[in-house]
Amino acid sequence: MSSRRDFLKTLGAAIVTTAGAPLLLNGCVGLATVRAQVDENQIKLNKTEIQALTVPNGILLVKAPQLPGPIILRNLPEVGIVAVSSICSHRGCEVRAMPHSLQCPCHGSEYDELGEVLEGPATRPLKRYEVIETPDLLIIKVS
Secondary structure (H helix, E strand, C coil): CCCHHHHHHHHHHHHHCCCCHHHCCCCCCCCCEEECCCECCEEEEEHHHCHHHHCCCCEEEEECCCCCCCEEEEEECCCEEEEEECECCCCCCECEEECCEEECCCCCCEECCCCCEEECCCCCCCCEEEEEECCCEEEEECC
């Protein structure tokens, strides 16, 4: 008989290997994450590093030590790749990426996929970053 931990590991591995993996929520398994550096107010990601964004609604966290929190990237159908700060505009907590929204666990604020407020107490949207795509790179302007 498997332990709960073995079961969760197996379940996590099965989920990660499916096409729906980019829709994972923060939790046991977590979101696909890439570590990066800010150089001249830009983060440059090789497209080989961003496999989670190759599917519609794919989500990727970008962590850089120079930023106050991760950037959440999403590949939105009919919009393209958008980048928003994970820092709640209400009290600075880190929001969680949900399949079709971003939610603050501290005070319940909810944002849409573009970072606009759906439900308070937050009154300001999440910070949004410009994204530039080249054939080989995804560039996030963080200035």
